[in-house]
Amino acid sequence: MKNDKEIIEELKQENKALEWENQLLKTIMDCIHEGVFVTNANGEIILYNRVVEKTEGMKREEVLGRREEDVYSFSSEYFFHETVTNKVRKTGKSVVEQHYEYSLPDGRKTSILFSTFPFYYKGQISAVYTVGRNVNQIGEFIAKTLEMQKKLFREENNQSHRAKYLLEDIIGISEKICEAVLLARKVATHKSPVLIIGETGTGKELFAHGIHNASLYAKGPFVPINCAAIPETLLESVLFGTVKGAFTGAVDIPGLFEQAEGGTIFLDEINSMPFPVQAKLLRVLQDKVIRRIGSTMEIPVNCKIVSATNVDPFRIENEKIIRPDLFFRLATVAINIPPLRERKEDIKVLCANFIKKYNREFGLFVEGISDALIELFEKYHWPGNVRELENIIESGMNCVDGDKKTLKLDHIPVYFRNRIRKLMEQHLEAGYSGELHKTLADYEKKFIEQALKKNQGNISKTADDLGIWRQNLHYRIKKFGIEVRETP
Ligand SMILES: Nc1ncnc2c1ncn2[C@@H]1O[C@H](COP(=O)(O)OP(=O)(O)OP(=O)(O)O)[C@@H](O)[C@H]1O
Ligand SMILES: [Mg+2]
Structure with a gap:
């Protein structure tokens, strides 16, 4: 049996826990974007969060503990409490998603979108709570969104919807x-949607331009949109357009699908498209019509749909990044662009191409790239793919003197050299005996052979030259299988 002291102690602990929980909830109430207003069974205000303070211009100290009709008796606000909170208290039924306009003590007008609910405790309504949003703020948000939509529309028009690159530029x-x-050229002439898959910097955009220019739609506009760059709330109206009155501030504006009429719409980073928009896009692909938001009129879609993603298809499927039914339709034809590390033969020709480009831009006469640098490039894993290679060449070309004909390792930015060095060290530390290790060994072998040649095969002189012991040189000669020929 517990004695009185123990019972009192236990109650104290319970009170502390309740106080803590109460404090936590109040703190959370003050950081959410919704206004929360609660009255108890007697109609006294017991919770009045920061958003309501801001909206109504009153402090909670002024209102807490007072009956709502006393607080709001100055104006028509009483009407709200009379008709809404009292109704909920009397009927026990919630009022959901209502719009209400009223004036504040300082004369300002405000309007809220709110829901009011009864709170039952032990079978009785012991409180009524209202959760609302300030519509003025929602209005501001919509206005901002529309402004952006119009800006996008103007920008898109100004770009005159041209695709710059050809498949020949790849x-x-x-x-x-x-x-x-080859596949891109083939599918360009079909009407089916095309999905381009490749890591960042592999040339997806280049392919999209190229496909458009090689397609039956080449004479039409090329309308790109980066699904990751547009806020979720806006993407739908940007793609499908809106009609006046669809929502506060909505105007008649065509979506990108309409603007792409007779051309190509390029949905870049399709993996970032939110699910509700994916559902609408699926319907467009199935029915070949769109409806502007707020309209029932169907507009036929007549454009090629090219999309791109840098997320590999296994992840898309496993993590359900794109709805399977939509993915299946978008990827009627899928073009995989392999990462640069899987097509090292391309590095040399890409380098030559970028050198030509920057010769023209910087007024240089560089003819090529040193073998050592190419070898290094071929060993690197290129996480940023062709874009990274181009950036490296561009930085290198910035450091080449006007009279130099070869781009060398010294011209390459230090950060890149360090990155490669680190990579090599990591591989060596891990006891890696693969390609990188072999490259280093090849360098070393060549270096020793050259030193031996210079010193006519004299071991002592060569060791001196290399700054290593004779025994060490012997060991390396044996290890690399170098043939030593003393020449007179
Ligand atoms: N095969 C190529 N030939 C010539 N230039 C290329 C090639 N591939 C990529 N590039 C160049 O590399 C840069 C990056 O290409 P692009 O913007 O098409 O890549 P991306 O795959 O769309 O990348 P991200 O996923 O980051 O958007 C561009 O400057 C592009 O011209
Ligand atoms: Mg891109």
Whole structure:
């Protein structure tokens, strides 16, 4: 049996826990975007969060504990409490998603979108709570969104919807890239949607331009949209357009599907498209018609749909990033652009192409790239693919003197050299005996052979030259199988 002292102690602990929980809930109430207003069974205000303070321009100290009719008796607000909170208290039924306009003590007008609910405790209504949003703020949000939509529309028009690149601009001699270009050329002439899959910087946009220009739609506009760059709430109206009155501030504006009429719509980063928009896009692909938001009129869709993603299809499927039914339709034809590390044969020709480009831009006369640098490039894993290669060449070309004909390792930015060095060290530390290790060994072998040649095969002189012990040189000669020939 517990004695009185123990019971009191236990109650104290319970009170502390309740106080803590109460404090936590109040703190959370003050950081949400909705206004929360609660009255108890007697109609006294017991919770009045920060958003309501801001909306109504009153402090909670002024209102807490007072009956709502006393607080709001100054104006028509009483009407709200009379008709809404009292109704909910009397009927026990919620009032959901209502719009209500009223004036504040300082004369400002405000309007809220709210829901009011009864709170039952032990079978009785012990409180009524209202959760609402300030419509003025929602209005501001919609206005901002529309402004952006109009800006986008103008920008898109100004770009005159031209695709800059041709499939011929895609540089590469590897079997993989040639196959991808061949497939792109073939599917360009079909009406089916095309999905381009490739890591960042592999040339997805280049392919999209190329496909458009090689397609039956080449004379029409090329309308790109990056699904990741548009806020979720806006994407739908940008794609499908709106009609006046669809929502506060909505105007008659065509969506990108309409703007792409007779041309190509390029849905870049399709993996970032929110699910509700994916559902609408699926319907467009099935029915070949769109409806502007707020309209029932069906507008036929007549454009090629090219989309791109840098997320590999296994992840898309496993993590359900794109709805399977939509993915299946978008990827009627899928073009895989392999990463640069899987087509090393392309590095040399890409380098030559970028050198030509930056010779023209910087007024240089560089003819090529040193073998050592190419070898290094071929060992690197290129996480940023062709874009990264182009950036490296561009930085290198910035450091080449006007009279130099070869781009060398010294011209390459330090951060890149360090990155490669680190990579090599990591592989060596891990006891890696693969390609990178072999490259280093090859370098070393060549270096020793050259030193031996210079010193006519004299071991002592060569060791001196290399700054290593004779025994060490012997060991390396044996290890690399170097043939030593003393020349007179
Ligand atoms: N095969 C190629 N030949 C010539 N230039 C290329 C090739 N592939 C990519 N590039 C160039 O590399 C850069 C990146 O290409 P692009 O923007 O098409 O890549 P992306 O796959 O769309 O990348 P992200 O996923 O980051 O958007 C561009 O400057 C592009 O011109
Ligand atoms: Mg891109």
